[in-house]
Amino acid sequence: MACSQYEYVKKFETYQTLLPNTYIVVRIDGKGFTKFTANHNFEKPNDKRGLDLMNKAAESVMETFNEIMLAYGQSDEFSFVFKKDAELYQRRTEKIVSCVVSCFTAAYAMHFSDYFNIKPSFLPMFDARAVCYPDFKNLRDYLNWRQVDCHINNLYNTCFWTMVQKGNMTPQKAQEILKDTLSDRKNEILFNDYGINYAKLEPQFRKGSTLIRVLVLKDKHANKEAEQAESQQKREKCEENQGLNKEGALQQQNEEGEEQKENAEELLKEESDSVMTKGEKKYIAGQKKQKKLNSKQLEKIEKSKYRSKIITLSDDIIQNEFWDKYKDSLKLQE
Amino acid sequence: MACSQYEYVKKFETYQTLLPNTYIVVRIDGKGFTKFTANHNFEKPNDKRGLDLMNKAAESVMETFNEIMLAYGQSDEFSFVFKKDAELYQRRTEKIVSCVVSCFTAAYAMHFSDYFNIKPSFLPMFDARAVCYPDFKNLRDYLNWRQVDCHINNLYNTCFWTMVQKGNMTPQKAQEILKDTLSDRKNEILFNDYGINYAKLEPQFRKGSTLIRVLVLKDKHANKEAEQAESQQKREKCEENQGLNKEGALQQQNEEGEEQKENAEELLKEESDSVMTKGEKKYIAGQKKQKKLNSKQLEKIEKSKYRSKIITLSDDIIQNEFWDKYKDSLKLQE
Amino acid sequence: MACSQYEYVKKFETYQTLLPNTYIVVRIDGKGFTKFTANHNFEKPNDKRGLDLMNKAAESVMETFNEIMLAYGQSDEFSFVFKKDAELYQRRTEKIVSCVVSCFTAAYAMHFSDYFNIKPSFLPMFDARAVCYPDFKNLRDYLNWRQVDCHINNLYNTCFWTMVQKGNMTPQKAQEILKDTLSDRKNEILFNDYGINYAKLEPQFRKGSTLIRVLVLKDKHANKEAEQAESQQKREKCEENQGLNKEGALQQQNEEGEEQKENAEELLKEESDSVMTKGEKKYIAGQKKQKKLNSKQLEKIEKSKYRSKIITLSDDIIQNEFWDKYKDSLKLQE
């Protein structure tokens, strides 16, 4: 049977491509998640299981698409940043958008029961879009926009649900009180009325999650894992203290915070030395050496000692500190 | 914290829309399914569980998006046809594509274990694209293209795997023999060497699956289900005999087939009368009556007696018969 | 010199195409024409020289792009309708848009002095866009939209400028009086205060200009031209009387008009018979004959007797009459 008489319909397919030499950001966003979270009794204002499941799904996406350099997630959304020279599907918009969202959804659906101990009672669904950002400043501003959004929403939701859950207010009453308040006021309400220091709440809730790839030494793999788990715990404890306690303060640490931050930095430094940066330092040193020897073979040998690993952080990504720290891992092509 | 300094990044988002008054076809397609099917030991050349799972996922998509009038699937692909006046997400390309593929993937992932009794060992993933077809002829030709593709691939694969599985040939040997053969020759090989009448194989394998919505009477719901299940079985038996045994024969039935087809048609007629078309006939009769009375209220009452139901068929959708039969159900707006 | 190191920049070029099997409408629109017309002392509310120049430029476009089936212009805009199966530049949007507007602009600039006896004192400039319409109804509605727009604007402008020029009103005063009036009222003002029967004004002003291609006999070329010029004049005279004298009346002829229309139709019939339709009738008859003879050669001979000619009309294109009359010329592919 001649297929040819029908094949003309292929001419109706067109495809758009994403401008080369720009950062591609694919943002996925939960569809109908108000209903989905209500239906599955997600805790309010944040359900750690739900957020960890989002992170797990994001990790699956990063494992699948190795040109993603960073992912940032909060609430029911996740942004995946492809490096500027990504060539995935010849940068075809629909291909990239559909595959990323399909991968994320599959992971979310399949791992749901690992986090909630039940099968989901209806289908989780996400939309997705792709946006290009021409330079690093644009990309940073995009991520800032999302992290500020996380902060604003989380502070509001924390107040709202505290007032409802602990203050026994009606949702209407809580909404009315919070209407048009600045974040200073929200922090005050939390602290004065409920004894909650917002800045000390879980960083994951306040700052969202950032996933990046780092290099770790292969041979020390097993005990590194343990080491990392430990230092991760330490870090999380410390990071609690580095948090923001005022809106507008993401760029400004309070004094107490500063102090705690120093402790945190020591620990982080330690952690970096033992877990990631040691590897990276060696790698970089190796690279310099290689340049002298001008030997691809040497590089291969050196590289083979390391493996890429995706880590999940709750850092402030608005400040330069994060970007300086992970500069090499992100292989930034400013 | 002023979000406004970062919000300019929203201006980088653009969106494409799909031309109004055209049929939107969203086709999803398995990514890496060669590996996925091998890994999960799908039967060759067709795994009924796998195809039924595809149909189940497609049904979920149709339940979610009520502007889809028809879905056609074969192998690891599915095409969803939105009616011409669909308004979903203001016809924004990325929104439609991402939500459809996300919904399909979620359903596929979640129902996998219902069909395979295991959890999938890695993530099922699909890409998706949207294409517009301006008129009904273009749409029919698109669907013809996919069903012809199904026929060609399935005949080849049936031969190939029969030669390998029953003929104990090496894949290379089978490939060599089949190379450049016409479908007549493939039918001969199957019939002469292995006693297989291709036209009598499972219609689902030979023709793919078509999902449409029909109206069924509400009050007779329970026993209709049973009735339908029965008549469906009858039909499937019969349809085996209507199949093609020659390439080029999708439009041409062999004599034996013709005879059997008549039987099939009787049964189908019977089935139609009892299962769907009775409802539809009444509905149509009702509609005519309504026109006379020119009463919206009456229409509502009449409509409330019926409910929409998605059915899965293995029909030849190239011929006019299918389209004539389901004309009213498809509410074709030619 | 190796060009190759720079050629990668070609990858940044993308192109959009216009959906196949749809009518492509390219609409050009004057940029800064308020200033341009003021600067060159265009007559108000309509400058026949200016409109004829627009028509001349549109004719040049139709001569250049033979897939344009119809052009409709009014004020400083012109819409070019490409037939559904047009293949111009593989239907690439930017190519089509830029070439059409460039051709139109070149013709407008070069012929300006033929109509105004001076060189333009600054550059005429037009923008352009391409829109796809999937079916004939959409196309008709698009053209209706433009012709209704012409009617509404022209009735308003005629009132306004009459009040200013003949009534010696200030523009502010005139604007104030006309504000929120319906067209009935505008017709009354013109008739009662200034003795002007709007329906008898120049059809070109009231209805815009429509350009189509017709077939004319080659051998009778010379005298046909004369004949046509004459009958064109007759027709224009008559059409004055067919015009609208009420807003809302484009679909409704007044009685007097009806009578005159009959005369007009006789003349038109005559004209058709002698100028176009005779040719077309013969051509069609010839075509039928050819089908019997099944001879491409005969068709060629027959065709060679005719030549395509672009004619400019001031018809009502909202009603079916126009479309019925020129059905064959437009080779409508509904």
Place this chain on the structure above:
Amino acid sequence: MACSQYEYVKKFETYQTLLPNTYIVVRIDGKGFTKFTANHNFEKPNDKRGLDLMNKAAESVMETFNEIMLAYGQSDEFSFVFKKDAELYQRRTEKIVSCVVSCFTAAYAMHFSDYFNIKPSFLPMFDARAVCYPDFKNLRDYLNWRQVDCHINNLYNTCFWTMVQKGNMTPQKAQEILKDTLSDRKNEILFNDYGINYAKLEPQFRKGSTLIRVLVLKDKHANKEAEQAESQQKREKCEENQGLNKEGALQQQNEEGEEQKENAEELLKEESDSVMTKGEKKYIAGQKKQKKLNSKQLEKIEKSKYRSKIITLSDDIIQNEFWDKYKDSLKLQE
């Protein structure tokens, strides 16, 4: 008459926008210029009148669109570079493309007779496209691509037409000899067989034309013009000697050239001092001063002494020299 029933057709219009924060390049290109130039007896291989007319039209475009920072033209094409933060028509692709090409065409058509002393015998027509380049390197590489193209084509054409016109060869013979020759060989043919030093030919032919905006002092306007004209002539004479006489040599000056280049640079320096750079230096000095005074008013006064002027150069734009020299004029936003 209700327009509303037709206005739904507006929904079929969509528009694409060009990514913010990227350089927009609109390239126009002659359509059918082989025929157009033949028909109007353009001189071969280069017609200075034709190229000057292209430059004149490009200047009109730059005068019309003040966000164009640079234009580069050669043969029958011209590229217009909009600065990164251009906001023209909200960066809508079709609007920008159509208006630029319309403006260019109008200027070309209207000024044709100024350069050729006749009216064009048929319509000049150009197509246009818009491309985005995210960073300065991409933009430079784009322009390099065009200037290398100019060089390659012009060297070939110069050889070809010299062989035909002075060597009395048939076009076929000339083509055959030139086939697959490197540029060294082409330079040799010109020099050995025809006594032509390619590097000394008109820079406009070898390097194309670059238009930029510079600031000039208002009060010295009249005599500046004269001064510039003079120094321009001097420069052109000198630049002949800086040219390339080898393919691959756009980056490499021969020794003789170097010497002459030094002279040229002295003259250029002189010219810069007297014509542009003096103004710019003062302007920059003024700017620095202003910053100290932090006074917008002072800036205004200072600025009012200068006016922007479009100048046409035949520079090598591949090397950094050009970009360093005009850095301030181009207000580069790397």
